[in-house]
Amino acid sequence: xxxxxxxxxxxxxxxxxxxxxxxxxxxxxxxxxxxxxxxxxxxxxxxxxxxxxxxxxxxxxxxxxxxxxxxx
Amino acid sequence: xxxxxxxxxxxxxxxxxxxxxxxxxxxxxxxxxxxxxxxxxxxxxxxxxxxxxxxxxxxxxxxxxxxxxxxxxxxxxxxxxxxxxxxxxxxxxxxxxxxxxxxxxxxxxxxxxxxxxxxxxxxxxxxxxxxxxxxxxxxxxxxxxxxxxxxxxxxxxxxxxxxxxxxxxxxxxxxxxxxxxxxxxxxxxxxxxxxxxxxxxxxxxxxxxxxxxxxxxxxxxxxxxxxxxxxxxxxxxxxxxxxxxxxxxxxxxxxxxxxxxxxxxxxxxxxxxxxxxxxxxxxxxxxxxxxxxxxxxxxxxxxxxxxxxxxxxxxxxxxxxxxxxxxxxxxxxxxxxxxxxxxxxxxxxxxxxxxxxxxxxxxxxxxxxxxxxxxxxxxxxxxxxxxxxxxxxxxxxxxxxxxxxxxxxxxxxxxxxxxxxxxxxxxxxxxxxxxxxxxxxxxxxxxxxxxxxxxxxxxxxxxxxxxxxxxxxxxxxxxxxxxxxxxxxxxxxxxxxxxxxxxxxxxxxxxxxxxxxxxxxxxxxxxxxxxxxxxxxxxxxxxxxxxxxxxxxxxxxxxxxxxxxxxxxxxxxxxxxxxxxxxxxxxxxxxxxxxxxxxxxxxxxxxxxxxxxxxxxxxxxxxxxxxxxxxxxxxxxxxx
Numbered sequence: 103x104x105x106x107x108x109x110x111x112x113x114x115x116x117x118x119x120x121x122x123x124x125x126x127x128x129x130x131x132x133x134x135x136x137x138x139x140x141x142x143x144x145x146x147x148x149x150x151x152x153x154x155x156x157x158x159x160x161x162x163x164x165x166x167x168x169x170x171x172x173x174x
Numbered sequence: 175x176x177x178x179x180x181x182x183x184x185x186x187x188x189x190x191x192x193x194x195x196x197x198x199x200x201x202x203x204x205x206x207x208x209x210x211x212x213x214x215x216x217x218x219x220x221x222x223x224x225x226x227x228x229x230x231x232x233x234x235x236x237x238x239x240x241x242x243x244x245x246x247x248x249x250x251x252x253x254x255x256x257x258x259x260x261x262x263x264x265x266x267x268x269x270x271x272x273x274x275x276x277x278x279x280x281x282x283x284x285x286x287x288x289x290x291x292x293x294x295x296x297x298x299x300x301x302x303x304x305x306x307x308x309x310x311x312x313x314x315x316x317x318x319x320x321x322x323x324x325x326x327x328x329x330x331x332x333x334x335x336x337x338x339x340x341x342x343x344x345x346x347x348x349x350x351x352x353x354x355x356x357x358x359x360x361x362x363x364x365x366x367x368x369x370x371x372x373x374x375x376x377x378x379x380x381x382x383x384x385x386x387x388x389x390x391x392x393x394x395x396x397x398x399x400x401x402x403x404x405x406x407x408x409x410x411x412x413x414x415x416x417x418x419x420x421x422x423x424x425x426x427x428x429x430x431x432x433x434x435x436x437x438x439x440x441x442x443x444x445x446x447x448x449x450x451x452x453x454x455x456x457x458x459x460x461x462x463x464x465x466x467x468x469x470x471x472x473x474x475x476x477x478x479x480x481x482x483x484x485x486x487x488x489x490x491x492x493x494x495x496x497x498x499x500x501x502x503x504x505x506x507x508x509x510x511x512x513x514x515x516x517x518x519x520x521x522x523x524x525x526x527x528x529x530x531x532x533x534x535x536x537x538x539x540x541x542x543x544x545x546x547x548x549x550x551x552x553x554x555x556x557x558x559x560x561x562x563x564x565x566x567x568x569x570x571x572x573x574x575x576x577x578x579x580x581x582x583x584x585x586x587x588x589x590x591x592x593x594x595x596x597x598x599x600x601x602x603x604x605x606x607x608x609x610x611x612x613x614x615x616x617x618x619x620x621x622x623x624x625x626x627x628x629x630x631x632x633x634x635x636x637x638x639x640x641x642x643x644x645x646x647x648x649x650x651x652x653x654x655x656x657x658x659x660x661x662x663x664x665x666x667x668x669x670x671x672x673x674x675x676x677x678x679x680x681x682x683x684x685x686x687x688x689x690x691x692x693x694x695x696x697x698x699x700x701x702x703x704x705x706x707x708x709x710x711x712x713x714x715x716x717x718x719x720x721x722x723x724x725x726x727x728x729x730x731x732x733x734x735x736x737x738x739x740x741x742x743x744x745x746x747x748x749x750x751x752x753x754x755x756x757x758x759x760x761x762x763x764x765x766x767x768x769x770x771x772x773x774x775x776x777x778x779x780x781x782x783x784x785x786x787x788x789x790x791x792x793x794x795x796x797x798x799x800x801x802x803x804x805x806x807x808x809x810x811x812x813x814x
Contacts, residue, residue, distance in 0.1 A: 104204075104205055105198070105201050105202055105205070105355075107223055107355050107358055107359075110194055110197065110198050110201075110355070110359065111358070111359055111362060113194075114190060114191070114194045114359065115362065115366070117190055118187055118190055118191075118598065121183060121186055121187060121190070121594075122183075122187075122594050122595070122598070125183045125593075125594045126594065129592075129593075129594075135592050135593070136592055138592075139589070139590055139591060139592040140370075140374055140590055140591070140592050140595070141374055141377060141378055141590075143374075145370050145374070145591075145592065145594075145595050146592060146593075146594035146595055149366075149370050149595060149598075150594075152366070153366060156362075156366065
C-alpha cells in the first residue's frame with residue numbers, strides 16, 4: 103500500500119508526547135497529584151519525552167529510511 | 175465502583191487516537207480499487223507491519239484484561255499461554271505451514287481447504303468461522319461498552335454505537351490494510367500505554383525479590399485474598415513448572431503436565447495460531463513469501479516478552495493486596511443496584527448479635543461470598559454510628575469476598591495513573607477493543623465474500639461486484655456484531671454456551687490441517703468426517719464429564735476434572751486424537767480424488783522445497799525459528 107505506516111505512527115506519538123510534556127510541565131508544581139498516584143514522579147513529563155522521541159524516530163525513519171523499513 | 179473523572183488532557187489523547195485511525199482509513203481510501211485490495215490488502219505489506227499486526231490481532235482487550243486476572247489467579251504459570259501455548263506454534267506456522275497458505279494463492283484458510291480437499295470441508299470451516307468472528311466481535315464490543323459505562327459513567331448504548339461507528343468508518347474506507355495499520359498503532363499504544371503502569375507498580379512493590387517474597391505468602395494462604403480455597407507449596411505462584419509436577423492438586427490451575435504440554439502446547443495452541451484465519455490473514459497479506467514467513471517470527475519476538483506487560487500486573491496486584499500498608503485490594507465484582515438493595519434490606523432487618531445468619535442471608539440473596547468479620551463489624555456499626563446508605567453501600571461492597579479478576583488491570587491504572595497518563599492507558603485499552611472488532615470484521619468479510627458468497631451464491635461475477643459485496647458485508651458484519659453485543663449483554667449465560675460450542679468446533683481443527691499438509695493420501699471424505707467426528711467427540715467429552723460444576727449435560731458423569739481449565743485442555747486432546755484417527759482411517763478406506771499434480775503447492779511432499787539460500791543465514795525462517803525456540807527454553811528454565 104502506498105501509505106507508509108510510519109507517518110501516522112510518528113505524527114500521532116509525537117503529538118501525544120508533546121501533549122503529555124506540556125501537561126506535565128504545567129502540572130509540575132502539583133506535587134499532590136503525583137504523590138497520590140505515580141509515587142511522586144512526574145510521569146507525564148518523563149513519559150511524554152519518551153513518546154516524543156519514539157514519534158520523532160518513526161518520522162525520521164519514514165523520511166530517510168527509504169523502502170527498507172527497520173525491523174522492530 | 176466510582177466512575178473516574180477524566181481531565182481535558184485525557185480526552186485530548188482519546189480524540190487524537192480516534193482521529194488518527196479514521197484518518198488512516200481515509201488516507202487509504204484511494205488505494206482500494208479491487209476486491210483483493212480491500213479484502214486481502216493486495217498482498218503488499220512489509221513483514222514488520224504484518225508481524226506486529228499478527229501479534230496485535232490476538233492481543234485484544236479481553237486478552238489484556240484476562241491475562242492480568244490469570245496472573246493474579248495462577249501466578250507465573252500463566253506464562254505457559256505464551257511460552258508453551260504460542261511461540262512453538264508460531265514458529266511451526268512460519269517454517270512449515272506458511273509456504274502452503276501463501277504459495278497456494280488461496281485468499282483465506284477455508285479456501286486452502288477447498289483447494290486441498292473439496293467444498294464440504296471448506297463450507298464447514300467457513301460457516302463456523304464466519305459465525306464465530308461475529309460473536310467474538312460482539313463479545314468484545316459488549317465488554318467495551320460495559321467498561322466505559324462502569325469506568326467513565328458513559329451511556330452503554332452510546333458507547334457501543336459510537337465505537338462501532340468508528341470501526342465501521344475506517345474498515346469501510348481502508349479495508350484490511352486499515353485494520354492491519356490500526357493494529358500496529360494499537361500495538362505501540364498498548365506497549366507505551368501500559369509500560370509506565372507496570373513500572374510504577376513494580377517500583378512501588380520494591381522490585382522482583384520483594385514481589386516474590388509476597389507471592390510465597392500468598393501461595394501458602396491464597397484464601398486470604400479469596401484466590402483459592404486450598405493451600406499450596408510456597409513456590410506455587412513463583413514457579414512455572416515445579417507446581418505442575420505435583421499433579422493437579424499442587425497448582426492453582428488444577429492441571430497436570432500432560433494437559434499443559436499436549437492439550438495447551440500442542441492441540442489448542444497449534445489449532446489457534448496455525449489455522450485461525452484471523453491471525454493467518456495478517457501473514458497472507460504480506461508482500462511476498464519471505465515476508466509472509468517472517469510475519470509469525472517477527473510477532474513471536476514481542477509475544478515472548480509480553481508476559482511482562484500483561485501477566486506481571488496481575489502478579490503485582492496480589493503482591494500489593496497482601497501488603498497491608500499499600501492500601502490496595504483486588505477489586506470485588508461491582509454490586510448492581512438490585513444486589514445492593516437486597517443486601518441493605520437484610521442488614522437492616524438483622525441484629526448485631528446475629529452476624530453469622532445475616533452474612534449467610536446476604537450471601538444467598540446477592541449471590542456472592544461475603545467476609546464474615548467485615549459483615550459483623552458493618553452490622554454493629556449501622557446502629558452504633560448511624561451510617562448513611564452510601565456508607566453502608568461502600569462497606570457492603572468492600573465486604574464481598576470474591577474477586578473481579580477482569581478489573582485488576584484497571585484498578586492498577588486507576589491507582590498509578592495521574593491525568594495524562596490515565597488518558598494514554600485508557601486509550602490503549604479502547605484501541606485494543608476496537609481493533610479486536612476490526613480484526614474480526616475484516617476476517618468475516620473476506621470469508622463471506624470469497625468462501626460463501628462467491629463460492630455458493632454468486633460465482634463468476636466481475637470483480638467490481640465482489641468489491642461492492644465486500645463493503646456491504648462489512649456494514650452487515652458490524653451491525654451483526656452490535657446485535658451480538660446486546661445479546662451478550664442480556665443473556666450472558668447463553669453467550670457462555672455459544673462460546674462453548676465454538677470451543678468444540680475449534681478443538682480438532684489442527685489434526686485436519688496437519689494431515690492435509692503433510693500426508694498426500696488424506697482424502698476429502700476423510701477430512702470432512704474426521705472434522706465432524708472431532709467436533710462431536712469434544713461435545714461428548716464435555717457432556718459426560720464434570721469440572722467446577724460445569725459440563726455433564728448428557729446426564730453422564732464419567733469423570734470429574736479438577737478444574738475447568740483441565741477439562742478444556744483434555745477435551746481438546748480427545749477431539750484432536752479422534753479427528754486424527756478418523757481422518758487417517760477413512761482416508762485409507764476411500765479413494766483419492768486429487769492427483770499429485772493438483773496437490774502441488776498444497777502438500778509438503780509434493781511441493782518443491784523453498785530455497786532460503788539467497789537470504790542471509792540469520793534471517794532464514796528455520797534459523798530465526800530455532801533462535802526463538804531457544805529463547806523460549808531459556809525463559810522456561812529461568813522461571814522453572
